[in-house]
Amino acid sequence: MDTPLFEAKNLSWSKLPGHVVFSNVSFSIKSGDILVLTGKSGAGKSTLLKCLAHMNVYEGEIFLHGQPPKAYGIPSFRTRVLYIPQRPALLPGSPRAFHNIVHNFASRKQSGADPEEHMSSAAYIASLWGIEDELWDRDWGNLSGGEAQRLALAIGLGIQGTEILLLDEPTSALDIGSAGAVEKYITALPKSVNSSIQAIVWITHSAEQAAAVGTRRLCMQDGGAVEVLVA
Ligand SMILES: Nc1ncnc2c1ncn2[C@@H]1O[C@H](COP(=O)(O)OP(=O)(O)OP(=O)(O)O)[C@@H](O)[C@H]1O
Numbered sequence: 192m193d194t195p196l197f198e199a200k201n202l203s204w205s206k207l208p209g210h211v212v213f214s215n216v217s218f219s220i221k222s223g224d225i226l227v228l229t230g231k232s233g234a235g236k237s238t239l240l241k242c243l244a245h246m247n248v249y250e251g252e253i254f255l256h257g258q259p260p261k262a263y264g265i266p267s268f269r270t271r272v273l274y275i276p277q278r279p280a281l282l283p284g285s286p287r288a289f290h291n292i293v294h295n296f297a298s299r300k301q302s303g304a305d306p307e308e309h310m311s312s313a314a315y316i317a318s319l320w321g322i323e324d325e326l327w328d329r330d331w332g333n334l335s336g337g338e339a340q341r342l343a344l345a346i347g348l349g350i351q352g353t354e355i356l357l358l359d360e361p362t363s364a365l366d367i368g369s370a371g372a373v374e375k376y377i378t379a380l381p382k383s384v385n386s387s388i389q390a391i392v393w394i395t396h397s398a399e400q401a402a403a404v405g406t407r408r409l410c411m412q413d414g415g416a417v418e419v420l421v422a
Pocket residue numbers: 206207212230231232233234235236237238239
């Protein structure tokens with residue numbers, strides 16, 4: 192049998208000792224999947240994504256191409272399995288400054304990565320979503336929620352070498368038109384020969400968005416996760 196692209200086996204996470212949020216969550220992901228993750232607020236969706244990127248301490252196992260995170264080195268694994276938060280935390284400085292920090296960090300792991308190429312990639316993606324160039328140099332605090340969300344998403348997508356993209360409500364701050372542009376761009380990535388992204392896990396509270404973007408659906412409920420068949 193072929194090795195799955197990505198596998199989560201018996202993942203469990205507790206917020207405090209004895210306070211289990213989810214347990215025994217298992218699923219595998221294949222190339223081309225856009226796995227929509229749904230569930231009530233507090234069910235553990237963001238926490239599960241952070242576990243998949245090896246950013247949380249969890250019980251259970253994760254494999255990318257049959258190898259655990261440590262086989263890649265944790266920073267490299269987190270680039271390959273990239274978590275993009277719902278909105279940037281309160282960051283100092285501008286998106287361009289943040290981009291350069293992220294890039295310098297990523298390029299230390301990838302000799303040959305080109306800073307200009309990286310910036311033009313992020314700027315190009317953001318421009319497709321209506322972000323004007325001058326916004327890159329404004330402080331995060333002076334951007335609208337939707338501008339900050341698109342810029343943070345574009346910075347994440349500009350990182351080279353991601354195989355599994357983990358999106359935490361990526362359009363929660365956007366109007367319908369902007370959300371549609373983001374959905375269209377992102378859903379094309381697993382099929383594109385120009386992108387290293389092979390699969391996406393996408394948290395949403397919107398039934399319309401789940402239907403529009405997902406090829407599979409996983410619902411977190413009752414301390415576990417069940418796959419819901421999509422028509
Ligand atoms: N670092 C933490 N320490 C303690 N509790 C936490 C921590 N992170 C999350 N939690 C708790 O774990 C539970 C799951 O949180 P999580 O953010 O994963 O839920 P969610 O399903 O993504 O919710 P939402 O849809 O509201 O974003 C919540 O009760 C939350 O308060």
